[in-house]
Structures are given as structure tokens and as C-alpha cells.
Amino acid sequence: MTEKYVGTTPRPKRGFAAMAPERQREIASLGGRAAHQSGHAHEFTSEEARIAGRKRHERRSPGA
Structure with missing residues (x-):
């Protein structure tokens, strides 16, 4: 049995998104x-980027 989609119609873009x-x-x-x-x-x-990358990789691999 197919049911008809009952929802709101998509709203038009406004502001920044419409540009x-x-x-x-x-x-x-x-x-x-x-x-x-x-x-x-x-x-x-x-140096800051290197430190940030090191921190990121430490969080991603807890067993390493």
C-alpha cells in the first residue's frame, strides 16, 4: 500500500540563501x-596548526 506524503511544502529560500x-x-x-x-x-x-593536529589525532585514537 502506498501512502501519499502529507507534509508541508518546501518554503522558498530567503535572504542570504536566495542569493x-x-x-x-x-x-x-x-x-x-x-x-x-x-x-x-x-x-x-x-606551530599552532601542528599542536591542533596533534590534539585532534590524540582524541581520535585512544588506544594508540
Whole structure:
């Protein structure tokens, strides 16, 4: 027996989700630039990345 799907119809996309991908990238790029200019953005040094990777692998393999 097949039953008809009874649910809500999908809503149309709104706001950021309705924009073209190129426009989303433009806006995100502006936000990234603003964060760097204001000093709120963080860039990992290779040492910080190495430590973070080590911690991640320690959590993933408890028996190793």
C-alpha cells in the first residue's frame, strides 16, 4: 500500500540563501577583510596548526 506524503511544502529560500553564490562570496569576502582590519581574525601559525593536529589525532585514537 502506498501512502501519499502529507507534509508541508518546501518554503522558498530567503535572504542570504536566495542569493547567487557569487554574491554570497562577495559578502563573505567583505566580512573577512573587515575582521582582519579590525584585528578580530585569527591566522594559525604552523606551530599552532601542528599542536591542533596533534590534539585532534590524540582524541581520535585512544588506544594508540
